[in-house]
Amino acid sequence: MQHYFCYYYCIIHIKDYNYKSSKSYTDENNILIYSKSGRDVHLVIQEDKMIRKVIKINEEKCVGCGLCANACHEGAIAIVDGKAKLLRDDYCDGLGNCLPVCPTNAISFEEREAAEYNREIAPKRVAAKEAPNASSAHGEGCGCAGSQAKAISRSAILSGPKSSSSASVSTATTMASTESQLRQWPVQIKLVPVNAPYFENANLLIAADCTAYAYGDFHNKFVKNRITVIGCPKLDEGDYTEKLAAIIRENNIKSVTIVRMEVPCCGGIERASVNALKESGKFIPWQIYTISTDGRILED
Numbered sequence: 001m002q003h004y005f006c007y008y009y010c011i012i013h014i015k016d017y018n019y020k021s022s023k024s025y026t027d028e029n030n031i032l033i034y035s036k037s038g039r040d041v042h043l044v045i046q047e048d049k050m051i052r053k054v055i056k057i058n059e060e061k062c063v064g065c066g067l068c069a070n071a072c073h074e075g076a077i078a079i080v081d082g083k084a085k086l087l088r089d090d091y092c093d094g095l096g097n098c099l100p101v102c103p104t105n106a107i108s109f110e111e112r113e114a115a116e117y118n119r120e121i122a123p124k125r126v127a128a129k130e131a132p133n134a135s136s137a138h139g140e141g142c143g144c145a146g147s148q149a150k151a152i153s154r155s156a157i158l159s160g161p162k163s164s165s166s167a168s169v170s171t172a173t174t175m176a177s178t179e180s181q182l183r184q185w186p187v188q189i190k191l192v193p194v195n196a197p198y199f200e201n202a203n204l205l206i207a208a209d210c211t212a213y214a215y216g217d218f219h220n221k222f223v224k225n226r227i228t229v230i231g232c233p234k235l236d237e238g239d240y241t242e243k244l245a246a247i248i249r250e251n252n253i254k255s256v257t258i259v260r261m262e263v264p265c266c267g268g269i270e271r272a273s274v275n276a277l278k279e280s281g282k283f284i285p286w287q288i289y290t291i292s293t294d295g296r297i298l299e300d
Contacts, residue, residue, distance in 0.1 A: 049113050050114065050116055053110070067101040092114075103194070182223055188229070192229055204227055206257070208232060211260065214294075215297070232269075233272065244276035247276075259291065
């Protein structure tokens with residue numbers, strides 16, 4: 001692993017090093033190195049530094065979903081130890097394709113001293129990234145597959161292979177009554193991309209995690225024909241208001257249905273949803289359902 005030290009670090013911490021009398025050479029990254037007594041000291045970072053815009057990743061907010069790594073056309077981002085990392089400044093073109101896909105708003109721009117975007121290296125990384133047998137041995141994989149956004153066609157699943165037997169008809173009827181009505185993935189509020197295409201012209205369901213377990217016919221009653229996002233205000237960190245407001249504001253949401261449990265801690269998801277509707281600045285039909293701990297609808 002290469003170690004890069006800024007010039008000021010070297011002046012402060014290696015000021016007593018007599019590099020003028022030592023041998024010097026330049027490594028493959030054009031970094032000037034002085035060597036003495038078998039030890040290499042990196043004194044100058046890459047040349048061609050400039051003040052420019054590059055991405056900044058907040059590791060505390062990052063959930064390691066990998067959506068940003070997929071969105072980056074330059075291969076500048078990788079998931080390392082469960083967190084998104086900017087691999088090198090000169091891989092980042094500063095266009096920010098990764099920003100809108102981040103479900104937790106962990107990525108932003110900053111202007112600072114950085115190496116110039118390397119147009120020679122970045123395209124090579126893209127080609128390697130898109131190769132059929134590309135290796136992810138160095139932690140540069142595409143991220144968590146469970147967080148990749150996708151729509152689900154229920155009509156195609158229900159139609160299935162055709163059969164004329166009465167047994168098949170009976171089986172199909174049973175499947176239809178218990179079939180999942182989920183229309184998209186992921187479903188966690190913290191993971192869904194704000195601008196996912198399935199939000200357009202959608203009826204939005206915002207549900208507390210426990211409601212689907214407490215109410216027996218949850219899919220047919222609530223999930224069917226809606227785009228579903230879920231969360232637990234007691235266990236999840238932070239408030240959902242900002243994320244939900246962005247989803248409502250930036251997409252053509254037709255209606256909002258809120259489903260919560262009767263327990264007091266579940267009021268957090270109701271408050272966040274109502275506040276999000278207010279902050280979005282839109283007038284959208286909305287309704288709240290409360291589920292009892294024994295599985296009944298208390299408010300309909």
